[in-house]
Amino acid sequence: MSDFLTLFIKQLQSPTLGFLIGGVVVASFGSQLAIPDSIYRFITFFLLLKIGLSGGIAIRNSNFSEVLLPALAAVVLGIVIVLISRYTLARLPGIKLPDAVATGGLFGAVSGSTLAAVLPQLDSAKIPYEAWTAALYPFMDIPALVTAIVVASVYISKRTGNTSDKVEIWPIVKESLQSSAVTALLLGVALGIATKPEPVYESFFSPLFRGFLSILMIIMGMEAAQRMNELRKVAQWFAIYAFIAPILHGFLAFGLGLVIHKITGFSIGGAVVLAVIAASSSDISGPPTLRAGIPSANPSAYIGASTAIGTPVAIAICIPLFIGLAEMMLGR
Amino acid sequence: MSQQVWKLVIVAEEILSKKLTKLIKDAGATGYTVMAAGGEGSRNVRSTGEPSVSHTLSNVKIEVLTGTRELADKITHLIESKYYADYSIITYISQVEALRDHKF
Numbered sequence: 001m002s003d004f005l006t007l008f009i010k011q012l013q014s015p016t017l018g019f020l021i022g023g024v025v026v027a028s029f030g031s032q033l034a035i036p037d038s039i040y041r042f043i044t045f046f047l048l049l050k051i052g053l054s055g056g057i058a059i060r061n062s063n064f065s066e067v068l069l070p071a072l073a074a075v076v077l078g079i080v081i082v083l084i085s086r087y088t089l090a091r092l093p094g095i096k097l098p099d100a101v102a103t104g105g106l107f108g109a110v111s112g113s114t115l116a117a118v119l120p121q122l123d124s125a126k127i128p129y130e131a132w133t134a135a136l137y138p139f140m141d142i143p144a145l146v147t148a149i150v151v152a153s154v155y156i157s158k159r160t161g162n163t164s165d166k167v168e169i170w171p172i173v174k175e176s177l178q179s180s181a182v183t184a185l186l187l188g189v190a191l192g193i194a195t196k197p198e199p200v201y202e203s204f205f206s207p208l209f210r211g212f213l214s215i216l217m218i219i220m221g222m223e224a225a226q227r228m229n230e231l232r233k234v235a236q237w238f239a240i241y242a243f244i245a246p247i248l249h250g251f252l253a254f255g256l257g258l259v260i261h262k263i264t265g266f267s268i269g270g271a272v273v274l275a276v277i278a279a280s281s282s283d284i285s286g287p288p289t290l291r292a293g294i295p296s297a298n299p300s301a302y303i304g305a306s307t308a309i310g311t312p313v314a315i316a317i318c319i320p321l322f323i324g325l326a327e328m329m330l331g332r
Numbered sequence: 333m334s335q336q337v338w339k340l341v342i343v344a345e346e347i348l349s350k351k352l353t354k355l356i357k358d359a360g361a362t363g364y365t366v367m368a369a370g371g372e373g374s375r376n377v378r379s380t381g382e383p384s385v386s387h388t389l390s391n392v393k394i395e396v397l398t399g400t401r402e403l404a405d406k407i408t409h410l411i412e413s414k415y416y417a418d419y420s421i422i423t424y425i426s427q428v429e430a431l432r433d434h435k436f
Binding site: 295 | 347417419
C-alpha cells in the first residue's frame with residue numbers, strides 16, 4: 001500500500017497536473033490572461049491528429065482481431081455509464097431526469113484532452129500500451145451520447161404522452177462522427193494506416209506534443225475555474241456525482257481491461273488507457289450534441305459538472321491512480 | 333432610392349445558428365446577417381470571445397430584413413414554436429430604411 005502511495009504521489013507531481021492547477025489558480029484570481037478560442041481549437045486538433053496517427057501506425061502493424069474485445073468493452077462502458085446515472089443521479093431528490101441523463105452522457109463520452117494527457121504519462125512511466133487504444137475513443141463516445149439522448153427522449157415522450165416523436169439515432173451518430181474531435185482522430189488513424197507518416201510524425205507531431213499538451217492543460221484549468229460559477233447554480237448532487245463518477249467509471253473500465261488482459265493478452269497499459277477514457281468526460285463534442293439532442297436539460301448542470309469537476313478529477317486523480325495501480329501490478 | 337423594410341433581430345445560442353438561418357431562408361427571406369454576440373439575460377451571462385471549451389455558451393445575433401411585416405411575423409412564430417421553451421433566445425423588430433434599391 002505504501003508503495004502505491006509513493007507511486008501515486010510521484011504521478012501527482014507530473015508537469016501535466018502542474019499546468020492544470022496553474023490554469024485553475026490564475027483564473028480563480030481573476031487574471032486577464034486569455035488564450036484565444038482558435039488556439040484552443042488548433043491545439044486539440046493537433047493533439048488528436050497526433051494520437052490518431054500513432055494509433056493508425058500501430059493498427060497497420062497489429063493484428064486486427066486484438067482490437068475487437070477492447071472496442072466492444074468501450075461500447076458497453078459508454079452505455080453502462082449512462083444507465084448508472086439514470087438509476088443513481090436521476091433518483092436523487094430534486095434532480096430532473098433529463099439533467100441527470102445528459103450529465104451521464106457527458107461523463108460516458110470521452111475527453112480528447114484527458115486522453116492526450118494520459119499517453120505521455122504512460123510513456124514517462126515506461127508502461128507499454130497498444131497505441132491503437134486511443135482509437136477506442138469513438139467506440140465509447142458515440143454510444144454514450146446516443147444512449148443519453150434516447151433515454152431522455154423516451155422519458156420525456158412518456159411523461160408528455162406524446163409518443164409520436166421517435167428518436168432518430170443516425171443523426172446523433174452522424175453528428176458525433178462529424179464533430180471536430182472525432183474527425184481529427186479518425187483522420188489521423190486513416191492517414192496512419194493508409195500512408196507512411198513516420199517522417200512527419202517523428203519530426204513534427206511527436207516533438208511538439210508535450211508542449212501543446214501543457215498549454216491545453218492551462219486552458220482546461222482556466223475553463224474549470226470559470227465553469228465553477230455555472231455549477232454553483234445547480235443542485236449540489238451534480239458536484240458530488242462529478243467527483244465520484246470518474247473514479248467509479250475508471251475502476252469499472254480498468255476491471256474490464258484486466259479481464260481482457262487475461263483473455264487476449266491486452267496490455268495493462270492498454271487497460272489504463274481504457275480506464276482513463278471511461279473516467280474522462282467530454283468537453284468538445286459532447287455538449288453541443290446534448291444541447292441539441294436533449295434541449296430541456298439544463299446545460300449549466302452537465303457542462304458545469306463535466307468541465308469544472310469531472311475533467312480535473314479525471315486528469316488529477318484518475319490518471320495517477322491507474323498508472324500507480326498498473327505500476328504496482330507490473331511489480332515495480 | 334430608399335424603402336421602408338422590417339428588421340427582425342434574433343439573439344440566440346450559437347448552436348442554433350445553422351437551424352435558424354435555414355428556417356429564415358425556408359420562410360422566404362432573401363438574406364440575413366450573422367454576428368457573434370455576448371451579454372446577459374434571464375438565462376445568465378452568455379458571452380463570446382473568452383476561452384470556451386465548447387461553443388455551447390456562446391451567442392449569435394442574426395439580422396433579417398424583410399419587405400413585409402407578415403414575413404417577419406411568420407419567422408418569429410416559427411422560432412417561437414420551435415425554440416422558445418428550451419433555449420436562450422430573444423427576438424425584436426423595428427422598421428428601418430433600406431438605402432439600396434433591392435427587392436426584399
